[in-house]
Amino acid sequence: MSDQTPWIGRPLRRREDLRFLRGEGRYIDDIVLPRMVYLAVVRSPVAHARLRSIDVTAARRARGVVAAVTARDLAGRLGALPFNTPEGGTVAPAPHPVLADGTVRYAGEPVAAVAAEGPEEALDAAGLVTAAYDALPAVVDPHDALRGAVRVHEGIGDNVLLRWRRTSGDVDGALRSAGHIVRGRFRIPRLVAAPMEARGAVAAYDRGTDLLTVWCSTQDPHRPLAQLSRVLRRPEDRIRIIVPDVGGAFGAKGSAAPEAALAAILAIDLGRPVKWVEARRDNFLAAYQGRGMDAEVELGLDPDGRILALRARLLADLGAYLYPATPTVPVTAAMLLTGAYAIPAADVELLGVATNKVPTGPYRGAGRPEACYIIERMVDLAADELGLDPAEVRRRNLIPSDRMPYRTPLGFVYDSGDYARALAEAQRLLGYEAWRAEQRRARTDGRLLGVGVALYVERAGTGLWESAAVTVTPDGRVVVRPGSTPQGQGHETTFAQIAADALGVEPGAITVEHGDSAVVPRGVGTFGSRSTTVGGSALVVALEQIRDKATRIAAHLLEAAPEDLRRDGGRFAVRGTPARAVTFREVAAAAYQPGRLPREIELGLTATATFALPGPVFPSGAYGAVVEVARETGEVRILRLVAVDDAGRIINPLLAEGQVIGAAVQGIGAALVEEAVYDEAGQLLTATFMDYGLPRAAHAPHVESAFLETRSPLNPLGAKGIGEAGSIATPAAVVNAIVDALAPLGVRDLELPVTPQKLWRLIGRSS
Numbered sequence: 057m058s059d060q061t062p063w064i065g066r067p068l069r070r071r072e073d074l075r076f077l078r079g080e081g082r083y084i085d086d087i088v089l090p091r092m093v094y095l096a097v098v099r100s101p102v103a104h105a106r107l108r109s110i111d112v113t114a115a116r117r118a119r120g121v122v123a124a125v126t127a128r129d130l131a132g133r134l135g136a137l138p139f140n141t142p143e144g145g146t147v148a149p150a151p152h153p154v155l156a157d158g159t160v161r162y163a164g165e166p167v168a169a170v171a172a173e174g175p176e177e178a179l180d181a182a183g184l185v186t187a188a189y190d191a192l193p194a195v196v197d198p199h200d201a202l203r204g205a206v207r208v209h210e211g212i213g214d215n216v217l218l219r220w221r222r223t224s225g226d227v228d229g230a231l232r233s234a235g236h237i238v239r240g241r242f243r244i245p246r247l248v249a250a251p252m253e254a255r256g257a258v259a260a261y262d263r264g265t266d267l268l269t270v271w272c273s274t275q276d277p278h279r280p281l282a283q284l285s286r287v288l289r290r291p292e293d294r295i296r297i298i299v300p301d302v303g304g305a306f307g308a309k310g311s312a313a314p315e316a317a318l319a320a321i322l323a324i325d326l327g328r329p330v331k332w333v334e335a336r337r338d339n340f341l342a343a344y345q346g347r348g349m350d351a352e353v354e355l356g357l358d359p360d361g362r363i364l365a366l367r368a369r370l371l372a373d374l375g376a377y378l379y380p381a382t383p384t385v386p387v388t389a390a391m392l393l394t395g396a397y398a399i400p401a402a403d404v405e406l407l408g409v410a411t412n413k414v415p416t417g418p419y420r421g422a423g424r425p426e427a428c429y430i431i432e433r434m435v436d437l438a439a440d441e442l443g444l445d446p447a448e449v450r451r452r453n454l455i456p457s458d459r460m461p462y463r464t465p466l467g468f469v470y471d472s473g474d475y476a477r478a479l480a481e482a483q484r485l486l487g488y489e490a491w492r493a494e495q496r497r498a499r500t501d502g503r504l505l506g507v508g509v510a511l512y513v514e515r516a517g518t519g520l521w522e523s524a525a526v527t528v529t530p531d532g533r534v535v536v537r538p539g540s541t542p543q544g545q546g547h548e549t550t551f552a553q554i555a556a557d558a559l560g561v562e563p564g565a566i567t568v569e570h571g572d573s574a575v576v577p578r579g580v581g582t583f584g585s586r587s588t589t590v591g592g593s594a595l596v597v598a599l600e601q602i603r604d605k606a607t608r609i610a611a612h613l614l615e616a617a618p619e620d621l622r623r624d625g626g627r628f629a630v631r632g633t634p635a636r637a638v639t640f641r642e643v644a645a646a647a648y649q650p651g652r653l654p655r656e657i658e659l660g661l662t663a664t665a666t667f668a669l670p671g672p673v674f675p676s677g678a679y680g681a682v683v684e685v686a687r688e689t690g691e692v693r694i695l696r697l698v699a700v701d702d703a704g705r706i707i708n709p710l711l712a713e714g715q716v717i718g719a720a721v722q723g724i725g726a727a728l729v730e731e732a733v734y735d736e737a738g739q740l741l742t743a744t745f746m747d748y749g750l751p752r753a754a755h756a757p758h759v760e761s762a763f764l765e766t767r768s769p770l771n772p773l774g775a776k777g778i779g780e781a782g783s784i785a786t787p788a789a790v791v792n793a794i795v796d797a798l799a800p801l802g803v804r805d806l807e808l809p810v811t812p813q814k815l816w817r818l819i820g821r822s823s
Contacts, residue, residue, distance in 0.1 A: 063553040063563060067710035071563075072548040081301040084256035084273045085333050092258070093122055095319050095332040096178035098168040098185045099341065100160035103196075103412040103738020104208070105189035107160055107167060114184040115170050120177035123322055124170045124185070127157035130321060135287050137311065139378040142387040144467075145220035148212050150410060152377035154287065154314045160189070161208055161376035162414050163738055164341030169318045171330055194412040194738035198350060198373040201409040208376055208410035217374050218383045218408030220390060224465035225401025230365035234356030238438045244426050245808055246348040246373065246732040247725075248748055249419050253303025254334040255343055257316035259323035269296045270320055272312070275305045276541040276581025277573040280312040283380065287317045299571035302543040306722070307418035308343055309543070310583050311379045340743040345732050346419020348373035349386060349426045355434050361442050361449050365401040368393055368430070372408040375415035381422075382415050383408060388423030388515060391466045395431040396475040396511040396676060397453040402465040412738040418583060420722055421783040424514040432510040432788035433805070436795065440804060446792065447488065447509055450479060454511070457766070468515065470674045472766040472776075475511055478678040478700045482509060485698040485760055486680035499800055504685040504819075506797025510788035513676045516777035517770075518584040521668035523576065524594035526555070526602050528661035530648040532641030534559060534566045539579020540591035541571040545779060546711040547587060553707055554592055554773075558599035559606075560626045561640055578666075585675065585777025588707055593771040594667035601663035606643045609661075612654050613638050613646055673768045675776040677701035679720075679785035681793040690816030692728060692794060694757040697786070702764040704776035709763065712778045716761045719779065723786025725751035727794075731809050749809070798822075 075081055100107075112124035136151035156167045168185050172178035195206040201215040208215050231237060258271040268290065274280050277297035285292045302309065319330040334343070350371040356364040370393075372386035390406040435453075439446040455462050457474040464470065483489075491507050498505040523539040536555050540547060552566035569575055580590070603623075610628035611618040614636055621628050629637035646652040647661040682696040699716050706712050729749030733741045742748040759782075767774025787808070794810050795803060801822035807814070 063556045064707050066553065066708065068549055068553065068563065068708055070546040070549045070711065072546065083253055083301050083303055084258060084271060087258045087271050087300065089258065089260055089329040092329040092331055093171045093173060093326065094175040094178045095322065095330050096170045096182040097166050097315055097338070098170070098182050099338065100156060100163060100165045100167050102160065102189050102191060103163045103194040104192040105160050106192065107156055107158055108188040108190050110168055110185065110187040112168055112185050115181040118181035118184055120173035121181045122171050122173065122326060124168065124181065126168045127155040130155065134317065134321065135289055137283055137314065137379060138286050139380050139382060140384050142220065142383050144222060145218055145383060145387055147378065147383050148217045150209055150217050150378050152314060152379055152415060154317050162412050163740060164338065164414060166314055171322050171326065196411050196413060196734045196736060196738050198371050198409045198411060201411050202371065202407065208412060212410065215410045216407050217378060217410050218372065218386065218406065220387050220406040221404065222466050223403040225365065227365045227367055227401045227403040230401045231354065231356040231367065234364050235359040236357045236441055238355045238357065238434060238441050240353045240434050240437050240805065242351045242430055242433060243807055244347050244349045244429060246345045246416065247419055247730050248340060248345055248732050249306045249308030249343065250750060251304030251306060251308060254336055254339040255309060255313050256333040257313065257319045258329060258331045259320040260329040261323045261327065263327060266294055267296060268294060268320055268324060269298065270316060271298045271300055272316055273302050274299055274309045274312070275543060275583055276579065277571055278539065278579045278581050279310065281573050283312040284317060284320060288320055297573045299541050305543040306420040307346065307422055307583060310381060310418055337743055340748065341740055342414055344379050344415045344417035346416060347426060348416050349389060351430050353430060353434055355438055357438055357442070361438065361444055361452050363397055363399050363453050366394060366399050368404045370404065370406040372406065373411050373413065373416065374408045375411055375413045377415045379415050379417045381418050385416065385418055385423045389426040391468055392424060392427035392513060392515065393431055394464050394466060395428065396455060396513050398455045399465060404466060413734055420719060421780045422584065424512065424780055424784045425726065425787060428510060428512040428784045429788045432792065436792050437804065447479065447483060450509065450511060451476060454479065469671055470513060471768045471770050473513065473674060473676045473702055474764060474766050475676060478676060478702060478764055479509070479511060481762060481764065482678035482680045482698055482700040485700065485762060486682065486696060488680065491682050504687060504797040506683050506793040506795065508789045508792030508796055509678060509680045510785045510792060511678045512785040513674050514780055514784055515672045516585040516675055517589045517669045517673045518586055519580040519590065521580060521666055522590040522594040523579045523666045524591065524598045525576065525664040526598045526662065528602060528644045528647070530645050532565065532644040534561060536566055536568045536595060537576045538568070538570055538591045538595055539576055540582045540587035542582065545582070545587060546708065550588060550707050550711060551592065551595060554595055555599060558596065558603055559640060560623055585779040588773065589673055589771055589775045589777050590667060590669060592707065592773050592775060594665055596772045597667050598663040598665035601665060602661060605657065605661060606640065608657060609646055609653065610638050610643050613652065669770050671770065673704070673770055673776040675701065675703045675778065675781060677781055677785060679789040681789040683790065683793040683797055685794060685797045685815055687819055690812035690814070690819060692810065692815070694724070694790065697757050698760045699782060700762050700764060701778060701781045702766055703778035704768045705765060705774040706763055712763065713761045715778050716782045717759045719782030720759050720786045721751050721756045723783045724755050724790060727787040727790040727808065727810060728755060729809050729811060
């Protein structure tokens with residue numbers, strides 16, 4: 057068989073984009089079903105209170121209303137959303153309820169719901185719901201929460217929902233003997249995912265078949281299926297989840313929303329379809345947020361700048377409740393805290409506390425940006441302490457490529473990587489030495505020019521297994537059904553390239569179907585840069601089955617042994633006799649004709665497969681930034697941003713580069729403008745786009761992207777994932793560059809986000 061790969065590695069344009077450009081996408085709000093009603097959710101206006109009473113009488117009497125419910129109306133019928141317990145951690149039970157019952161714990165928490173004939177009628181009726189709240193003190197600072205003066209949950213006196221600690225090596229001894237001790241304190245604020253399309257669901261119930269169908273704006277059908285099964289106390293085979301086009305997710309649509317469960321239970325009760333589409337303000341208030349971590353860190357170094365030990369205490373702001381992946385994110389940050397460095401001893405303790413805020417969950421990077429920011433800022437602080445170039449300190453401490461696979465002191469096993477080469481390439485692309493020379497000239501003129509670098513290692517392949525199915529029709533069309541579901545990543549193009557290579561056909565002959573639990577009944581989904589690595593590998597396994605069966609059918613048709621055949625594109629030919637050949641299409645037709653098949657071969661040409669990783673894969677890379685800070689305004693201008701990523705084997709470099717650029721702009725937003733701000737009463741002050749800063753076109757510099765390739769030995773594609781990379785390393789590289797620019801003013805650190813106002817005040821005080 058030929059090993060040529062004419063499609064993998066080619067920068068094909070995304071074929072799915074055409075329907076979006078034509079306005080032919082179909083999103084949740086485009087779904088209209090006969091007799092459909094509309095759901096409006098009533099939310100708590102206070103962050104912490106006893107819900108003394110709630111009255112929906114007036115709402116039920118309002119025009120067009122068909123139902124109005126509170127927690128009491130649904131008592132005993134619904135469970136809470138499940139949550140994960142990370143390995144090595146302990147978690148206190150604080151699941152998110154569907155509707156608040158007795159106590160509300162964050163502003164925006166659902167307390168009632170109204171269904172009506174039209175969306176305006178539902179909103180009007182929701183305004184008629186009255187509730188009496190007995191206010192309780194709110195706690196919004198995680199350090200205050202840890203002191204326990206205000207209890208978010210009655211039975212959890214210190215508000216600690218998550219505990220995790222891991223120690224390896226003689227940390228105390230290494231720190232005592234260190235020639236230099238460097239300390240840093242960091243606050244990483246909460247961020248809002250702000251997808252173009254907010255959350256939503258449409259639920260319809262068929263009483264005759266007892267089947268509940270739920271269309272969700274979510275990242276995959278499989279996790280919401282399992283979660284809604286638990287909440288609704290309904291067997292999974294009696295629920296069908298369909299994911300239409302999704303207008304962005306970034307991790308924030310990984311869990312079934314409580315409001316989706318409300319739509320589902322009301323659809324069952326009413327016998328009518330129920331639609332819930334979230335308003336933008338509700339998305340700010342009630343969709344889980346990302347990040348939210350404070351850190352105190354010590355690094356011990358020898359006189360030559362080699363890191364001997366790391367000690368860290370992490371405090372994660374988890375919010376009022378636990379969504380399924382809430383505990384997983386901070387543990388990921390904790391386990392990646394040694395980054396790309398050969399640190400022999402580490403002690404990391406993590407506490408996750410409850411506050412009167414919306415819960416946190418995965419947001420692009422999901423723990424990796426926090427870890428990267430902390431360790432990369434610490435290395436820059438160490439370089440400042442030692443009087444060494446930051447890139448040189450990194451070079452002295454990077455894990456050598458010949459030590460791969462490498463077990464970190466915190467328990468991860470890095471599968472592959474060449475961190476020194478990534479750093480060297482990033483410096484070359486950036487023009488590192490030339491910018492250092494320019495910086496020296498700029499400082500003589502009083503200009504604030506800075507250069508920053510950052511390396512990252514991230515865990516990908518979370519979930520570890522995935523499914524895929526392939527069907528070849530009698531006319532030679534190939535239908536691929538992966539367990540992964542896209543929200544803009546380009547899966548229809550990527551998976552078509554993989555299938556086209558394996559079967560020797562054109563990508564145009566491949567149809568990719570996804571996002572329906574009735575079509576792909578088992579799978580995991582799209583998150584954590586896992587789709588190509590795990591989902592693509594499952595597809596490879598299924599395609600190998602198809603190719604093996606097709607070869608045996610071709611051999612039978614050609615009256616030859618399978619091992620005597622050679623695949624040349626879409627043809628099977630007998631070696632040495634190229635004229636004796638059959639096309640893939642002819643083989644597909646024969647597969648459905650019993651008279652043309654030997655007895656031992658089953659009719660049809662289909663395959664279903666799963667693939668399981670033996671452990672996570674670890675993409676890595678190095679980023680570099682050059683910035684200039686305006687003395688007069690504090691504005692940061694990014695003069696140069698380069699990204700060098702090792703994602704293993706790249707299926708489509710054009711799509712991979714797009715992932716890097718998009719994530720890098722999100723990383724710039726995290727560095728410069730984004731922060732979810734609450735007041736002392738637990739009210740979100742940044743609840744609209746007028747108040748919450750998102751990166752704009754003016755913030756987006758040209759990103760020069762390059763790829764290294766150290767293939768993962770853990771999957772047949774050698775892939776490692778690229779979707780998170782830019783969001784991980786960009787904040788650290790940009791902030792390192794800004795601190796470097798302000799070094800002549802005596803600045804050693806800055807608090808995120810590094811806004812012009814903060815910098816203007818700092819420059820004014822230092823001048």
